[in-house]
Amino acid sequence: MIELDGSVGEGGGQILRTGLALAMCTGQPLRIHSIRAKRPKPGLMRQHLSCVQAAQAISSAVVSGAELGSSSLQFEPGAVRAGDYRFAVGSAGSCTLVLQTVLPALMRANAPSRIELSGGTHNPMAPPFHFIERCFAPLLKRMGVGLALQLRRHGFYPAGGGEAVATITPAEHGLQPFDLLHRGALREVYAECLVPGLPRGVATRELSTLGEAMGWSNDQLRTPAVRQDEGPGNALMATLAYEQVTELVTAFGEKNRSAESVAAAAVAELRVFQAGSGAVGPHLADQLALPLALAVHDSGRTAAYSFTELTEHARTNFEVIEAFLPVRCETQGADGAWRVTISPH
Numbered sequence: 001m002i003e004l005d006g007s008v009g010e011g012g013g014q015i016l017r018t019g020l021a022l023a024m025c026t027g028q029p030l031r032i033h034s035i036r037a038k039r040p041k042p043g044l045m046r047q048h049l050s051c052v053q054a055a056q057a058i059s060s061a062v063v064s065g066a067e068l069g070s071s072s073l074q075f076e077p078g079a080v081r082a083g084d085y086r087f088a089v090g091s092a093g094s095c096t097l098v099l100q101t102v103l104p105a106l107m108r109a110n111a112p113s114r115i116e117l118s119g120g121t122h123n124p125m126a127p128p129f130h131f132i133e134r135c136f137a138p139l140l141k142r143m144g145v146g147l148a149l150q151l152r153r154h155g156f157y158p159a160g161g162g163e164a165v166a167t168i169t170p171a172e173h174g175l176q177p178f179d180l181l182h183r184g185a186l187r188e189v190y191a192e193c194l195v196p197g198l199p200r201g202v203a204t205r206e207l208s209t210l211g212e213a214m215g216w217s218n219d220q221l222r223t224p225a226v227r228q229d230e231g232p233g234n235a236l237m238a239t240l241a242y243e244q245v246t247e248l249v250t251a252f253g254e255k256n257r258s259a260e261s262v263a264a265a266a267v268a269e270l271r272v273f274q275a276g277s278g279a280v281g282p283h284l285a286d287q288l289a290l291p292l293a294l295a296v297h298d299s300g301r302t303a304a305y306s307f308t309e310l311t312e313h314a315r316t317n318f319e320v321i322e323a324f325l326p327v328r329c330e331t332q333g334a335d336g337a338w339r340v341t342i343s344p345h
Contacts, residue, residue, distance in 0.1 A: 014313060023075055175294055183244055
């Protein structure tokens, strides 16, 4: 039984999701207490409960404590089963976080899986759909894993209602670790503004402000077609595609927040990333750790990647990974960036 304290480090839902994922991957039972203790509303919220239920469904787990508001949980996984699944968060809670929970186990299963997800697809506190598709999925491909994604309907806070489909093809010859220490040459940059259910002028102002600050031309500023009944919602997304990695920065609009301030937030994050020398930003640094650690564990080979910022989120994730797997996540700062080396232990 692996015991986790949900209040350590960043003290949020990531401890739960990583714990569930690794419990299924290793077959080790998990007991976690003080779930999300550092959040304004601690305990299991609806989206976290959806993660538990999804993990239970794919592994026939025996679970206790799986109810709204619960601060402790015991999870005893069985064998992971590939197959067709449908998971609904039932609110604007992020369905990409549900995918994040079950993906590690299903990408090591003995057959492909297809998952239909509903809930929030573009949430301020979770990786947006486009981030998973453009930034994360290509790195999984380098490990040998296929992750094909389809966005059927956008879902924004607070309405939700988004729909996405993920098809997971496990690595045919086992997970392959790799090093990612440099971005490579910049190939393409562009910005998009999603504004379903809002005046088109919002997109014009956000893109104009961002374009002027970054020196981007009009053909790099885009407003994709979205159905108006998928809103109201607003996400300003800026994509930087390098040879080795793609980074996506997203700023979300909300009530009583000006279009110019949304653009300013995106610009500030873009400039921080561009000024850094790490291969990936703080979000990818966090999300890449678990699948790469599994690849190191499965292959017995070491992997390393560099990133711009070492967040408390990433530190906590490294600690949970080390609790389950015989690997070591060693971080060090150098030349204006951070580097983590994951090695068998």
